[in-house]
Every structure is written in structure tokens, then in C-alpha cells.
Amino acid sequence: xxxxxxxxxxxxxxxxxxxxxxxxxxxxxxxxxxxxxxxxxxxxxxxxxxxxxxxxxxxxxxxxxxxxxxxxxxxxxxxxxxxxxxxxxxxxxxxxxxxxxxxxxxxxxxxxxxxxxxxxxxxxxxxxxxxxxxxxxxxxxxxxxxxxxxxxxxxxxxxxxxxxxxxxxxxxxxxxxxxxxxxxxxxxxxxxxxxxxxxxxxxxxxxxxxxxxxxxxxxxxxxxxxxxxxxxxxxxxxxxxxxxxxxxxxxxxxxxxxx
Amino acid sequence: xxxxxxxxxxxxxxxxxxxxxxxxxxxxxxxxxxxxxxxxxxxxxxxxxxxxxxxxxxxxxxxxxxxxxxxxxxxxxxxxxxxxxxxxxxxxxxxxxxxxxxxxxxxxxxxxxxxxxxxxxxxxxxxxxxxxxxxxxxxxxxxxxxxxxxxxxxxxxxxxxxxxxxxxxxxxxxxxxxxxxxxxxxxxxxxxxxxxxxxxxxxxxxxxxxxxxxxxxxxxxxxxxxxxxxxxxxxxxxxxxxxxxxxxxxxxxxxxxxxxxxxxxxxxxxxxxxxxxxxxxxxxxxxxxxxxxxxxxxxxxxxxxxxxxxxxxxxxxxxxxxxxxxxxxxxxxxxxxxxxxxxxxxxxxxxxxxxxxxxxxxxxxxxxxxxxxxxxxxxxxxxxxxxxxxxxxxxxxxxxxxxxxxxxxxxxxxxxxxxxxxxx
Numbered sequence: 001x002x003x004x005x006x007x008x009x010x011x012x013x014x015x016x017x018x019x020x021x022x023x024x025x026x027x028x029x030x031x032x033x034x035x036x037x038x039x040x041x042x043x044x045x046x047x048x049x050x051x052x053x054x055x056x057x058x059x060x061x062x063x064x065x066x067x068x069x070x071x072x073x074x075x076x077x078x079x080x081x082x083x084x085x086x087x088x089x090x091x092x093x094x095x096x097x098x099x100x101x102x103x104x105x106x107x108x109x110x111x112x113x114x115x116x117x118x119x120x121x122x123x124x125x126x127x128x129x130x131x132x133x134x135x136x137x138x139x140x141x142x143x144x145x146x147x148x149x150x151x152x153x154x155x156x157x158x159x160x161x162x163x164x165x166x167x168x169x170x171x172x173x174x175x176x177x178x179x180x181x182x183x184x185x186x187x188x189x190x191x192x193x194x195x196x197x198x199x200x201x202x203x204x205x206x207x208x209x210x211x212x213x214x215x216x217x218x219x220x221x222x223x224x225x226x227x228x229x230x231x232x233x234x235x236x237x238x239x240x241x242x243x244x245x246x247x248x249x250x251x252x253x254x255x256x257x258x259x
Numbered sequence: 260x261x262x263x264x265x266x267x268x269x270x271x272x273x274x275x276x277x278x279x280x281x282x283x284x285x286x287x288x289x290x291x292x293x294x295x296x297x298x299x300x301x302x303x304x305x306x307x308x309x310x311x312x313x314x315x316x317x318x319x320x321x322x323x324x325x326x327x328x329x330x331x332x333x334x335x336x337x338x339x340x341x342x343x344x345x346x347x348x349x350x351x352x353x354x355x356x357x358x359x360x361x362x363x364x365x366x367x368x369x370x371x372x373x374x375x376x377x378x379x380x381x382x383x384x385x386x387x388x389x390x391x392x393x394x395x396x397x398x399x400x401x402x403x404x405x406x407x408x409x410x411x412x413x414x415x416x417x418x419x420x421x422x423x424x425x426x427x428x429x430x431x432x433x434x435x436x437x438x439x440x441x442x443x444x445x446x447x448x449x450x451x452x453x454x455x456x457x458x459x460x461x462x463x464x465x466x467x468x469x470x471x472x473x474x475x476x477x478x479x480x481x482x483x484x485x486x487x488x489x490x491x492x493x494x495x496x497x498x499x500x501x502x503x504x505x506x507x508x509x510x511x512x513x514x515x516x517x518x519x520x521x522x523x524x525x526x527x528x529x530x531x532x533x534x535x536x537x538x539x540x541x542x543x544x545x546x547x548x549x550x551x552x553x554x555x556x557x558x559x560x561x562x563x564x565x566x567x568x569x570x571x572x573x574x575x576x577x578x579x580x581x582x583x584x585x586x587x588x589x590x591x592x593x594x595x596x597x598x599x600x601x602x603x604x605x606x607x608x609x610x611x612x613x614x615x616x617x618x619x620x621x622x623x624x625x626x627x628x629x630x631x632x633x634x635x636x637x638x639x640x641x642x643x644x645x646x647x648x649x650x651x652x653x654x655x656x657x658x659x660x661x662x663x664x665x666x667x668x669x670x671x672x673x674x675x676x677x678x679x680x681x682x683x
Contacts, residue, residue: 065667080675104671116679121672123658 001058003257005249006043006073007082008035008066011102011130012215013042014243017050017057018250021089025050028242035066043072061253063245065103077252079245080108080119086248087211088114090238095207098197098226098235099244100216102130105197109204114248120200126165128196130216135165136189139172140182144219151186151221158188168192186221194225210235217241264315267322271394274387281388282314284360285546288663292552293488298526300519302512303489306496309508310545313499318390320501324350325394330448333391333398335380335407337567337598338421340437340591342464342577345502346456347444352391353498354398356380357544359661361388368413373406374632375660376544381410396447399440403602404635417443423604430596437592454584461577461587467502470509471573477516478562479620482530484519485512487538487561488551489526494568495545533560534623534681539613539643541630542567547661550628550669557673558681563620565613566628571598601635609639610646617652624680626673627656653680 002024007014013031017024027049029042047054054072062073063082079099087097088110097108105128109118126132137147158180162168168189175185198206210232216222217237226235238244268275289310293299309317325331331350332339344351356379364382371378383389400411400418411418419436422429441452474493477484485493493512497505519525527533536559543551543566554561565571575597578590599609617625625647627640640656647654655676659665 065671078671078675078678080671081678104668115682116675118653119675119679121668 001257002052002056003250003253004043004057004060005082005086005246005251005253006039006060006062006064006070007079007243007245007249008039008062008064008070009101009103009245010065012242013039013064013066014246015043015046016243016246016250017046017052018247018254020254023247024052026240026243026246028240031066036069039066039070040072043070059253059257061249061256063249074253075256077249079104080106080116082245082248082252083213084108084110084114084116084248085251086114086244086246087213087238089247089251090244091209091211091236093209094211094236096210098210098212098217099214100128100130100193100197100212100222101214102134105129105200105214107197107200107204107206109207118204120202120204122196122200127162127168128193130214132165132168132193133189133216133219133222135169136172136186139169139176140185142182147186148219148221148223150183151190152224154181154183154187156181156184156187157191158184160185160188160192187225190219190221190225191229193222194229198226198230206230206232208232208234212237213241213244215242264319267319268390271318271322271390271392272387273390277386278314278388278390281358281360281383281386282311285314285358286311288358288546288548292548293492295556296486296488296526297528298524299489300485300512300515300526302508302515303485303492305508305512306489306492309496309500310492313496313545314390317499317501318394321350321352321391321394331395332444332447333395334400335398336401336403336421336600337572338401338403338595338600339399339419340440340595341502342457342460342591343437343441343452343588344444345460345463346452347441348448348450349444352395354380354389354391355498355542355544356383356389357495357546357661358383359547359663361386362661369406369410372632374404374630375547376542376630377406377410379544379546379661381414399443403600404633406632421600421602423602425596425603425608430592433596434589434592437588437595441588452584454582454587457584457587458579458581461579461591463502465576465579466506467497467509468573468576470506470513471497473513474509474516475563475570475573477513477520480520482523482525482527483560483562484516484524484526486526486555487564488548488555490561491543491548491551491564491568494564494572495543497572498568499545527560530560532681533558534677535560535562535621536624536626536680537561537563537565537613537617537620537622538569538626538628539565540628540640541633541636543628544568549661549663549666550626550657550659553657553666553669553673554626557670558677559624559673561626562622563616565616567600570616571600601633601639606639610642613643614646614650614652617647618650622652624676625652625654626676627654629656629658631658631660
């Protein structure tokens with residue numbers, strides 16, 4: 001029997017089908033402007049591609065912003081618990097999860113077996129989230145795939161001091177007018193995001209192993225900045241960092257059945 | 260709506276169209292935050308109604324009182340002593356706004372990055388949707404934060420000086436402010452504050468506090484007969500209703516809660532499984548229950564609330580044993596001076612009290628509910644968090660305003676917190 005985890009986030013809908021501890025199939029699609037319908041069709045498409053019937057799925061657990069609106073779910077759980085469970089399955093020695101999604105950034109402190117000990121999240125503000133990185137990429141006429149590798153090409157950096165996405169945008173406009181290279185601006189932006197994310201830790205220490213999840217983990221520029229701005233020696237990244245929440249949801253669904 | 264109340268609003272220069280929009284917005288928000296609850300006591304209906312009546316029947320009552328020559332003042336924080344105003348036959352009317360609807364109308368005079376209480380209150384006044392604007396002789400503020408102080412200056416309001424430290428010289432200053440307030444009230448109404456009248460009103464306002472305390476006591480039970488959302492509603496109404504009417508309704512509710520407690524009726528579905536939590540921080544004036552809603556709809560029971568719309572409003576009584584006018588005024592000054600607003604520096608009393616209340620009410624966690632741009636509570640939150648950590652009580656800090664847009668984001672936090680403390 002299979003379990004399903006679906007993470008309906010601000011930017012992507014991530015789905016994992018799990019058979020015991022084995023990932024049978026997974027997908028990442030855009031949330032778009034009709035999240036409910038898109039979640040439904042992404043779910044159906046995944047079943048079709050994997051050759052699975054919906055009756056083969058014993059239990060479905062939903063997480064993410066759209067969790068309450070997915071009709072096929074048996075229950076919901078918060079992203080925090082799901083990310084911790086998903087990461088612990090991939091990296092059993094994890095103690096800290098850094099998750100940067102489109103709308104949120106979170107730090108999760110975990111104990112044995114992915115048990116959540118504490119967590120912090122960004123305030124209601126786009127700075128330091130995936131959304132902010134998207135805005136910056138668009139301003140620099142670059143794709144999300146290009147910005148990370150581009151930033152790694154320079155050792156030079158600059159100061160982006162504003163904490164507000166809107167003000168940071170005008171700060172970048174100013175830097176462009178001064179003739180600053182895009183890669184230097186990107187390094188400055190990534191450093192400010194790294195500082196902001198690490199600064200949230202305030203109440204707890206970032207113990208290793210540290211695992212970085214969420215779509216932003218695909219950006220090597222941010223990974224480098226996180227290391228440079230902290231004492232973390234190594235940052236582990238799952239092969240597909242977007243799906244850890246959905247994986248955790250499928251694991252929690254499985255746990256429900258065992259219990 | 261009855262036509263006569265619209266007549267009253269017209270006389271009070273209320274913008275009827277906008278005011279209808281405000282009322283609709285308040286009703287919608289109350290429906291969303293409160294009316295989903297399935298196991299509310301019957302007596303809570305009075306308070307549901309009073310929320311709407313605060314813009315209707317209560318307004319008509321005060322309008323009639325003033326037409327008969329009665330005097331009234333507008334107040335904001337919980338520092339202006341009701342007892343003294345009432346003893347001079349002056350009706351104090353709290354004006355703090357909790358609705359998100361009028362917030363942007365405050366742009367006319369105020370910056371966007373100040374606290375939503377100020378913006379909501381004056382947004383209502385500027386948009387012609389505050390029927391109380393014309394129902395007072397003057398407003399009297401207090402010096403609990405910089406944005407408020409400057410707002411009073413801009414608007415030409417009077418203000419009581421709440422000292423910022425707790426030394427003997429500060430107590431003396433506050434006592435002088437209380438005396439000055441007494442003289443101001445006597446001058447307004449022409450009615451002298453006598454020992455007899457002051458004593459009566461000390462007892463009356465204490466009765467109101469005791470009725471709130473009595474209701475609150477039931478929240479100590481493992482599975483309380485009143486939800487945290489409804490306890491908040493009761494506190495909010497305590498500030499707007501006629502004192503005597505409020506006491507009657509509150510005592511009736513307390514009687515019902517006793518019966519429910521004896522019969523083991525809880526306000527919560529699966530209440531035994533829900534972790535007990537406490538709210539601490541800034542007030543949630545009438546119209547705002549967003550964070551309480553996020554917390555209770557995420558599967559937690561709010562069993563205590565330390566804010567100005569909770570214990571800070573009613574936990575301390577005025578000493579009733581004084582017989583002279585001077586003794587009574589000193590007792591009143593002492594009582595109001597004991598309010599542990601974050602404007603005090605240092606503010607050890609509040610930090611210790613949060614931990615004490617958390618332990619007394621056996622909570623598994625504390626939610627620090629902070630209104631955006633309230634620097635006092637926001638910065639003090641760190642000291643509160645540290646003290647709670649030392650007592651091994653987990654806490655979650657939430658900074659938000661009156662808008663609904665971040666509800667789902669807040670819920671990620673409150674649901675995670677519920678899972679976290681529920682598992683412990």
C-alpha cells in the first residue's frame with residue numbers, strides 16, 4: 001500500500017508517493033493562479049505517469065499553504081513537522097534544517113528521528129525568501145537557474161543594507177546605475193539573505209548536520225553565502241530539495257497507519 | 260437596522276455609507292473568528308450582541324445621556340481611572356480601535372509604520388465612522404508610547420503622564436496626575452468628587468473586575484467551559500458596555516460557567532487533547548481577535564491572557580478599606596501604578612508575572628502576541644522568552660497587525676507550535 005504526501009506551497013506543488021520507505025514517484029509543478037485545480041491535476045498526472053490507481057493509495061497527508069483545500073487528503077500537518085520528518089529520512093544525523101521557500105524561511109532544530117525541538121520563521125516580509133530572489137533575478141534579466149552559478153564567478157561583493165524587499169529593489173537599481181556588475185550585486189544579495197536567515201537562529205545554535213531544503217537550496221550562491229557567514233562546515237542538500245516537505249508528509253501518513 | 264439609530268448616527272455626523280461598511284466588516288470578522296465555535300455557553304450571546312451594540316444601542320444610550328446634560332470623556336489605555344470620572348458623574352468611553360477596516364484612513368495624518376491601534380482608532384475618526392467622536396467633551400490620552408504622545412499633540416488632546424520608572428519620585432508624580440485628573444473631572448461636570456461617591460464607585464468598578472476574575476477562574480480547569488476567544492470577547496465588551504449592565508451579564512455568564520463546569524461541559528471539541536497555552540503581550544481591542552483565532556483554530560486552548568484585554572485589565576483591585584478621600588485617591592493611584600505596561604523601564608514585574616501566570620495556569624506554552632510597531636512589547640519579548648526558557652516553558656512570538664492577509668502564514672506557526680508542545 002502506498003502513502004501520498006502533497007505540499008501545496010506558494011510557488012510549487014510537490015507530491016511524493018511512498019511505498020514503505022521507497023519513493024515510487026514524485027513531481028514538482030507550479031502552483032499558478034488556480035492552486036486547487038492545479039493540485040488536483042498534478043496529483044492525477046503523477047498517478048497516471050507512475051501507473052498507480054488512486055485506490056492503491058492508503059492515506060494522503062497535505063501540507064503547505066493550500067493544505068486545507070486539497071480534497072483528497074486524510075489529514076493535514078504543518079510544514080515544520082513535514083520538513084523535519086522528510087529531512088530525517090534522508091539524513092538521519094540532521095540537527096538543523098534550513099528551509100527557504102517562496103514565501104517563508106524557517107530554521108528547524110531537530111532531535112532523534114526528526115523530532116522537532118524548536119523552530120523560527122521569518123516575519124511577514126518577503127526579504128530573504130525565494131520570492132525576493134525571484135524579484136532580484138527578474139530585475140537583472142536573469143533566470144533562477146543562472147543567478148547562483150553567476151555569483152560564484154566573482155570574489156567581489158557589495159553591501160545590500162535594506163531589510164525590505166521593496167527598498168532593496170531600489171538599492172539594486174542604484175547599484176546598476178553606478179555600473180556595478182550583476183554577479184557582484186548577486187553576491188551582495190545572497191550574503192544579505194544568508195545573514196538574515198542565520199540571524200533568525202537567535203534562540204538556538206545551528207548544530208550540524210545542517211540540511212538545506214526548499215527550492216532556494218538549488219542555488220549554489222546562497223549555499224556558499226550561508227557557509228561564509230556562519231561556522232557551519234558542511235551544508236547537506238537533498239537531491240531534490242523541493243520535495244522534502246511532501247516526502248515528510250508521506251512519511252507521517254505512513255506513521256499514522258502503523259500507529 | 261432600526262431607523263431611529265440611523266437618525267442618531269446622522270446627528271453624530273457619522274458617514275452612514277462608510278459606517279455600514281465598517282459594521283459589515285466587523286460582523287464578518289466576528290463571524291469568522293468566533294461563530295465557528297460549537298460549544299459556546301448561552302450567556303455569550305449578550306457579548307456577541309454587545310459587540311454590534313457598541314456602535315448602535317450603546318451609542319444611543321450615551322447620546323441620550325449627553326442630551327440630558329451628562330458629560331463624557333474618551334480614553335485610550337487602561338490608565339485613566341474610571342472610578343474618579345464616574346464619581347464626578349462623568350462617563351469614560353474607551354476609544355481604542357481593533358478593526359482592520361479603517362486603518363488606511365489614518366494616512367491623512369499619521370505615518371503607515373506606527374501601531375495599528377492608533378491607526379485603527381483615528382482611521383475611524385477621520386473616515387466619519389466613529390460614532391463616539393461627537394459623544395465626548397474631550398479625549399484624554401496617556402504617555403505609554405511615543406506614537407501616542409505625538410498623536411495627542413497633533414490632535415490637541417489632553418494626556419495623563421504615566422511615569423516610565425517605578426521610583427518614589429515617579430509614584431509622587433503619578434499621584435499628582437491622578438489629583439489633576441480629579442480636578443479636571445470636577446471642572447467638567449461641576450460635580451465634586453466626595454469620599455462617599457468615590458467609595459461607591461471604587462466598589463462598583465471593583466465589582467466589574469471581580470466579575471471578570473470570576474469568569475477567568477473557570478479557565479484554570481483542565482477543560483474550561485469558556486474558550487480563550489470568548490474570554491477575550493468578554494474583556495473587550497467590559498471596556499465598552501455600561502458598567503452595571505456588564506456586571507449583570509458577566510455574573511450570569513459566570514453562573515452558567517459554574518453549571519457547565521459541574522456538568523463537565525467544555526467549550527472545546529476534544530478539549531482534553533488540546534494543549535493549554537497562554538497569550539502575553541499587546542492588547543487586542545474590540546474587533547481584533549486574529550491571533551487568538553489562529554491559536555485556537557490550530558488546536559490549542561488559551562487558558563490565560565496576560566494582556567491589557569486580559570489579566571492586566573482586571574487582576575488588581577483598588578483597596579476598599581480607605582475611609583478618607585485622600586486615602587482613596589492614593590489607593591486608586593497605587594492600583595493603576597501597578598499595571599505592568601511595557602513602557603516601564605525596568606519592567607521586572609511584568610516578566611516575572613508572565614512566568615508566574617504561565618505556571619499557575621499550568622500552560623504548556625506561551626504565545627507572545629505583539630502588534631507590529633509596538634517597540635516596548637516587541638523588544639521586551641526577548642526578556643520574556645529568556646525568563647520562560649529558564650522555567651522550561653516553550654514560547655512562540657508572533658508579530659502582526661490587523662489585516663487578515665497573513666492568517667495562513669500565522670497558522671503555519673501556530674499549528675507547528677501546537678504540534679510541538681502537544682507532543683511534549
